[in-house]
Amino acid sequence: MAWNEPGGGRDNDPWGGKNQGPPDLDEALKKLQDKLNGIFGGGNGNSNNSGNDGFRLNTGAVMMLVVLAAIVWGLFGFYQVDQQERAVVLRLGVYQETVQPGLRWNPPLIDEVSIINVTKVRTAQSRGQMLTEDENIVDIQLSVQYTVSNPGDFLLKVKSPEMSLEHALESALRHVVGSSKMDQVITEGREQIAVDTQQRLQSYLNAYQSGIQVAKVNIEDAQAPSQVQDAFDDVTRAKEDRERLKNEAEAYANGIIPEARGAAQRQMEEALAYKDQVIAKAEGEAKRFNQLLAEYRKAPKVTRERLYIDALEELYQSTSKVMVGTEGGNNMMYLPLDKLMEGRVSARMGSDQQVDIRELTDRVIEQLRRDSQNTRREGR
Structure with a gap:
C-alpha cells in the first residue's frame, strides 16, 4: 500500500520520524562546527549562538593558517x-x-x-686551422683559464658567457696568428702569441661586460697540417741541428779563446821577464867591465893574463879537444882534454870529488910553457 493511499496514516510517511530518512544538512554542519570549536578552544554554545561560533571558527583558522604560512615563507628565505x-x-x-x-x-x-x-678556475678550449701572415695554414689547439670577476655582469650582461668567451677567443687567436709568420707560431714565438692572444681576448671580454677575468692562455699544440707534417718535421730537425752546431761552436770558442788569451799573456810576461833579464845582465856586465877596467889600470899584465885564462876556461868547457901551436916550429900538439878529464874523474871517483877545470887549465898552460922553454934551449 502506498503511503498516500487512504487509510495509510502518518505511519506510512517516508519522511516521518519513525522512518529512516536522509540526514539534515544544517544539523551536520552544526556538529562539524561544534567539533572544530572544541579543537580550537571554542565554547559549547546553544543553537542560538551557532552563527557567532561559526564566524569565530573561520577567523581563528584563517589567522592560524596565515601565521603558519608566514613562518614557512620566512624560513625559506x-x-x-x-x-x-x-x-x-x-x-x-x-x-x-x-x-x-x-x-x-x-x-x-x-x-x-x-x-x-668567483674563485673557481674555469677552463675553455679552442682548436682550428688558421692562416698565417706568410699564407701558410697551421693547426692550433689552446686552452684558457679564467675566473668570474663580476658576478652581476657575468649573470646579467651576457646571455651565455661561456659561448661568448669561446667566440672571443677564436676571434682574438685568428687576429694574432694572422699577424704572425708560421715559424713564429710553430717554434719560438708560441709564448708571445699566447700573451698577445690573452691581452686581446681580455679587451674583448671587457667590451662585452662579461665579468670574466682571463688568468692564462696556453698554446697546447701548434703544427702544420698533417698533409705536410713530414716536411715541416725535416725543417724543424734541420733548425735544431743548426742550433746544436752553433752552440757547440760557441762552446769551443768560449774554451779556446781564453786559452789563447792566456798563452798570449804568458808570452808577454815571458818577454817582459826576458827584457828585464837582458837589461839586468847588460847592466851587470857593464858594472863588471868598469870594475875590471879599474883593476886593469892598476895591474894591466896580471889582469890581461887573468882575462885570458878565463876566456880559455870558458872555451874549454864547450870542447873536448885542443890544438896548440908551438913557437918556432910547425908541429901542432894535440891535447885530449876529454881523456885527461876522464882520467882525473876516475882517479878522484873514490874521494867523491869533481874535476876542477881551472886547475886543469893551469896545468896545461904550465906544461905549454915548459915545452916552449925546452924548445928555445934546443934551438940555441
Whole structure:
C-alpha cells in the first residue's frame, strides 16, 4: 500500500520520524562546527549562538593558517653564501645587489638569489686551422683559464658567457696568428702569441661586460697540417741541428779563446821577464867591465893574463879537444882534454870529488910553457 493511499496514516510517511530518512544538512554542519570549536578552544554554545561560533571558527583558522604560512615563507628565505662565492639578488626581476659571504635572508618569491663561485678556475678550449701572415695554414689547439670577476655582469650582461668567451677567443687567436709568420707560431714565438692572444681576448671580454677575468692562455699544440707534417718535421730537425752546431761552436770558442788569451799573456810576461833579464845582465856586465877596467889600470899584465885564462876556461868547457901551436916550429900538439878529464874523474871517483877545470887549465898552460922553454934551449 502506498503511503498516500487512504487509510495509510502518518505511519506510512517516508519522511516521518519513525522512518529512516536522509540526514539534515544544517544539523551536520552544526556538529562539524561544534567539533572544530572544541579543537580550537571554542565554547559549547546553544543553537542560538551557532552563527557567532561559526564566524569565530573561520577567523581563528584563517589567522592560524596565515601565521603558519608566514613562518614557512620566512624560513625559506634564509641561505648561506660561502667564502668563495657571491650571491646576485634580483628583486622582481631587477638587479638589486651582490651579496658578500655569510648567512643571508631575502624574501622568497620576491627576490631571486643566484650564487656564483668567483674563485673557481674555469677552463675553455679552442682548436682550428688558421692562416698565417706568410699564407701558410697551421693547426692550433689552446686552452684558457679564467675566473668570474663580476658576478652581476657575468649573470646579467651576457646571455651565455661561456659561448661568448669561446667566440672571443677564436676571434682574438685568428687576429694574432694572422699577424704572425708560421715559424713564429710553430717554434719560438708560441709564448708571445699566447700573451698577445690573452691581452686581446681580455679587451674583448671587457667590451662585452662579461665579468670574466682571463688568468692564462696556453698554446697546447701548434703544427702544420698533417698533409705536410713530414716536411715541416725535416725543417724543424734541420733548425735544431743548426742550433746544436752553433752552440757547440760557441762552446769551443768560449774554451779556446781564453786559452789563447792566456798563452798570449804568458808570452808577454815571458818577454817582459826576458827584457828585464837582458837589461839586468847588460847592466851587470857593464858594472863588471868598469870594475875590471879599474883593476886593469892598476895591474894591466896580471889582469890581461887573468882575462885570458878565463876566456880559455870558458872555451874549454864547450870542447873536448885542443890544438896548440908551438913557437918556432910547425908541429901542432894535440891535447885530449876529454881523456885527461876522464882520467882525473876516475882517479878522484873514490874521494867523491869533481874535476876542477881551472886547475886543469893551469896545468896545461904550465906544461905549454915548459915545452916552449925546452924548445928555445934546443934551438940555441
